[in-house]
Amino acid sequence: MSQSIQVIENRVTKSDADTVAKSRQIGYRAQELADYARAGYDLAHTATIDGPEYVTFVDTLTRTTE
Template sequence: MQHQHITTVTTIIPSGPDSERYAQSIRIGERDQDLSGLASVGYSLAHTTTIPGPGCVTIIDTLTRHAND
């Protein structure tokens, strides 16, 4: 029987003045590492959504992986 595993990666990126650029770069780099790590164990990106908010943007990535039992 085949099961599907679902996981999410949530990244909060500060938005604002140029002084936030370093923090933005760090968060984007962390997101890239998280997604690469999950891809290396068989997860595929299924959906990405962004949610703008006051002072930040939230990115939610949904990943899936098929596993046989």
């Protein structure tokens, strides 16, 4: 039995003026998480890093294989 760990990062703008970019970035993160879930990964942890213009999501995913 082995465990695989993947870490993905996504930046999302904090600007309310650019709703198209914000929606696209949030949608990309959701799609990436869904792709990993289909590959058998579970979301183990999410951390956020708050910057002046962006929020960075750092997602840790794990998968156990036999």
